[in-house]
Amino acid sequence: MQPFFINLKGKKVVIVGGGKIAARKAKNLETAQPEITFVAPEFSEDVLALSKQTGYSLIQREAFPADLSDAFMVILATNHRQINKALAEQLSPNQLICVVDEAEEGNVIFPAIIQRGQLQIAISTNGASPKLTRKLKQDLESQFDQSWETYLEFLSRCRNKLKKLKISIEEKNKLLEKILDDRYRTNEHLRAEILSSILILEE
Ligand SMILES: C[C@@]1(CC(=O)O)c2cc3[nH]c(cc4nc(cc5[nH]c(cc(n2)[C@H]1CCC(=O)O)[C@@](C)(CC(=O)O)[C@@H]5CCC(=O)O)C(CC(=O)O)=C4CCC(=O)O)c(CCC(=O)O)c3CC(=O)O
Numbered sequence: 011m012q013p014f015f016i017n018l019k020g021k022k023v024v025i026v027g028g029g030k031i032a033a034r035k036a037k038n039l040e041t042a043q044p045e046i047t048f049v050a051p052e053f054s055e056d057v058l059a060l061s062k063q064t065g066y067s068l069i070q071r072e073a074f075p076a077d078l079s080d081a082f083m084v085i086l087a088t089n090h091r092q093i094n095k096a097l098a099e100q101l102s103p104n105q106l107i108c109v110v111d112e113a114e115e116g117n118v119i120f121p122a123i124i125q126r127g128q129l130q131i132a133i134s135t136n137g138a139s140p141k142l143t144r145k146l147k148q149d150l151e152s153q154f155d156q157s158w159e160t161y162l163e164f165l166s167r168c169r170n171k172l173k174k175l176k177i178s179i180e181e182k183n184k185l186l187e188k189i190l191d192d193r194y195r196t197n198e199h200l201r202a203e204i205l206s207s208i209l210i211l212e213e
């Protein structure tokens with residue numbers, strides 16, 4: 011399995027099933043802002059609340075292959091093994107497909123995600139142990155506190171400015187290395203100091 015970061019903004023995602031796992035996959039996708047449609051005869055409170063909050067569409071009936079034909083991504087999350095399998099078989103090999111009870115019938119698996127602003131860490135065990143994935147996520151969550159979000163904003167501002175400067179690659183790299191010192195993450199004054207010294211340089 012190849013890890014990627016993919017832009018799903020505005021993409022059509024169909025989730026077949028409206029239970030606990032359907033809701034969890036939709037929450038996993040929330041910051042990516044896709045257009046989600048759930049198809050299921052019954053929706054859980056979680057799915058109903060999500061759809062109310064976000065405007066996701068609900069189609070209340072059993073799913074048919076035609077519901078999935080124009081989806082960029084399909085998540086098969088019913089509690090019936092045979093239904094998930096049969097629908098997966100009807101999909102195009104060019105669609106992104108997650109089969110929640112049999113990963114090998116699809117081509118996408120969901121990682122656990124830690125997000126601190128522009129820093130994203132995704133974890134997977136290739137389906138070997140979702141519980142280990144969850145445990146590692148909790149470990150990393152305590153290792154990466156909220157300060158990383160501000161730090162990434164700072165790194166990004168510095169880099170965007172440095173990219174435009176007419177200085178040598180060596181000098182640029184030296185500065186980019188320098189701001190990786192952890193003191194720049196923890197000390198706001200150091201950040202302000204170096205940022206203003208970079209921002210006044212001529213482009
Ligand atoms: C292959 C994959 C496909 C996919 O769903 O994308 C998949 C498949 C399956 N999961 C199962 C079970 C559980 N999954 C979790 C938890 C998570 N599962 C997630 C992803 C994935 N799960 C993909 C691979 C991930 C990887 O590579 O590690 C996470 C990371 C992301 C998310 O769901 O958003 C999320 C944690 C994130 C978080 O906490 O933030 C728990 C833990 C719990 O609930 O305590 C259990 C119960 C314990 C257990 O069974 O181990 C079953 C058996 C179902 C059954 O028994 O019927 C299957 C089917 C099978 O094994 O074939």
Ligand SMILES: NC(=O)C1=CN([C@@H]2O[C@H](COP(=O)(O)OP(=O)(O)OC[C@H]3O[C@@H](n4cnc5c(N)ncnc54)[C@H](O)[C@@H]3O)[C@@H](O)[C@H]2O)C=CC1
Pocket residue numbers: 026027028029030031032049050051052053054071072073087088089090091093109110111140
């Ligand atoms: N990948 C993962 O992370 C995990 C996957 N699972 C698997 O996920 C599956 C779903 O689990 P839950 O959400 O807890 O089940 P659930 O019982 O809460 O929900 C099942 C949903 O499927 C819908 N459904 C049934 N037949 C349908 C049809 N023909 N068309 C459309 N929708 C239909 C039901 O109306 C209901 O909304 C199970 O097969 C379970 O083995 C379970 C745990 C974790």
